[in-house]
Amino acid sequence: MSSPKIGLIGKPNVGKSTIFSALTEASAEIANYPFTTTKPNVGITYFPVECPHPLVGGECNPREGFCDSGKRYVPITVIDVPGLIEGASHGKGMGNEFLENVRDSDAIILVFDASGRTSLDGSVLEESLDLGTSEIAMVRNELQAWFSRMLGNGWEKFSRKADSSGQPVVQSLQEKLGSFGITQGKTHLILASAPFPAKLALWTETDFGDFARIAFELVKPVILVGNKADLVDHPPKIGEESRFVSADFELAASRAKKAGLVMDADTSLDPVGSLTDPQKNAIERINSVFSRSWVKRLRIILAEIVRDRLRYIVVFPVYDEKKWTDKEGNVLPDAFLMEKGSTAEDLAYKVHSEIGRGFIRAIDCRTGMVVARDHQLSDGDVIKIVSKA
Numbered sequence: 033m034s035s036p037k038i039g040l041i042g043k044p045n046v047g048k049s050t051i052f053s054a055l056t057e058a059s060a061e062i063a064n065y066p067f068t069t070t071k072p073n074v075g076i077t078y079f080p081v082e083c084p085h086p087l088v089g090g091e092c093n094p095r096e097g098f099c100d101s102g103k104r105y106v107p108i109t110v111i112d113v114p115g116l117i118e119g120a121s122h123g124k125g126m127g128n129e130f131l132e133n134v135r136d137s138d139a140i141i142l143v144f145d146a147s148g149r150t151s152l153d154g155s156v157l158e159e160s161l162d163l164g165t166s167e168i169a170m171v172r173n174e175l176q177a178w179f180s181r182m183l184g185n186g187w188e189k190f191s192r193k194a195d196s197s198g199q200p201v202v203q204s205l206q207e208k209l210g211s212f213g214i215t216q217g218k219t220h221l222i223l224a225s226a227p228f229p230a231k232l233a234l235w236t237e238t239d240f241g242d243f244a245r246i247a248f249e250l251v252k253p254v255i256l257v258g259n260k261a262d263l264v265d266h267p268p269k270i271g272e273e274s275r276f277v278s279a280d281f282e283l284a285a286s287r288a289k290k291a292g293l294v295m296d297a298d299t300s301l302d303p304v305g306s307l308t309d310p311q312k313n314a315i316e317r318i319n320s321v322f323s324r325s326w327v328k329r330l331r332i333i334l335a336e337i338v339r340d341r342l343r344y345i346v347v348f349p350v351y352d353e354k355k356w357t358d359k360e361g362n363v364l365p366d367a368f369l370m371e372k373g374s375t376a377e378d379l380a381y382k383v384h385s386e387i388g389r390g391f392i393r394a395i396d397c398r399t400g401m402v403v404a405r406d407h408q409l410s411d412g413d414v415i416k417i418v419s420k421a
């Protein structure tokens with residue numbers, strides 16, 4: 033099953049790999065110089081949702097992720113991309129290749145340095161410079177320029193064929209956009225947001241650029257995260273919505289939790305048992321950063337991305353509508369994150385394209401009611417699909 037994907041991008045040395053390591057169990061190389069990461073790191077983080085298993089008694093048997101104290105932890109893939117510099121979209125610093133790794137990301141976290149202690153190419157600065165706005169603009173430009181170039185690649189031949197085929201523009205564009213994880217519905221949304229020429233052969237660089245800009249606004253959200261908040265007393269002003277974190281301290285917190293030294297609540301760490309003085313001091317320092325009103329925890333940001341920006345709900349497909357199991361008797365084996373507004377038929381296709389094609393009806397297992405293919409799913413639904421397949 034393909035889990036949602038979130039890509040981490042930003043200039044070198046801002047702490048992308050530190051965020052990656054704090055979010056996932058994977059270890060990535062972290063160091064205080066640019067281009068530490070030379071190959072993308074891919075790892076899994078988990079998003080907690082309410083598990084409905086108490087309603088059928090016993091435990092559940094997740095195929096992916098796990099269940100703990102009534103919370104089902106649904107996997108999300110995180111991709112840590114090597115640092116991007118100006119010109120990356122044209123291949124500078126291998127940027128082109130790196131950006132390929134976020135091609136089908138559902139959302140992108142643009143990490144910038146909130147402390148202003150790294151230059152645009154990632155070298156460490158002696159004094160703090162207010163670079164937030166320019167580094168965000170640089171990374172965003174590179175991302176959009178890369179997407180726009182990918183879109184425009186081989187356009188002449190593509191557009192000639194598409195225009196003469198007589199099929200709707202959305203459908204033709206799908207050939208190009210499918211690999212970016214952009215569905216037809218989303219393409220519609222982008223096309224409706226600006227006056228794109230009806231004939232594809234008339235599209236120019238400006239149209240590719242507009243399409244890319246709108247794509248990253250509407251369907252592949254870019255979330256700004258300012259890191260190294262521990263190094264400054266106030267958040268920098270960057271003139272648009274942003275969240276601030278301290279990945280170093282997040283990583284320390286996740287290690288302390290793993291070592292059983294603390295319980296990790298939303299804003300603070302509570303020591304467990306008796307700790308040494310250095311351990312107590314370290315926890316105090318971490319708590320003093322996490323308690324700042326403008327500093328956010330990574331997992332809260334993750335929840336905001338999944339719930340508010342991607343607008344995902346969780347749906348549990350099952351085979352047996354009474355026992356909520358698959359054919360082998362596993363209770364609630366799957367938990368899918370799907371966009372709000374998804375239908376019973378969308379779920380059928382997500383389970384398997386054959387199941388989707390053979391869709392007959394679905395059953396809402398919580399109520400026992402039969403629902404039609406265009407029935408919109410709700411958060412926490414347990415659904416049986418009846419299919420010819």
Ligand SMILES: Nc1nc2c(ncn2[C@@H]2O[C@H](COP(=O)(O)OP(=O)(O)OP(=O)(O)O)[C@@H](O)[C@H]2O)c(=O)[nH]1
Nearest residue numbers: 044045046047048049050063067068069115279280
């Ligand atoms: N003070 C402070 N330092 C941090 C924080 N996060 C990361 N760092 C430090 O910043 C340096 C770069 O961190 P990395 O995670 O390797 O940065 P990166 O963005 O992955 O860098 P590249 O792979 O070179 O693009 C390391 O020395 C980290 O320890 C933070 O929240 N606070």
Ligand SMILES: [Mg+2]
Nearest residue numbers: 048049068069
């Ligand atoms: Mg790195």
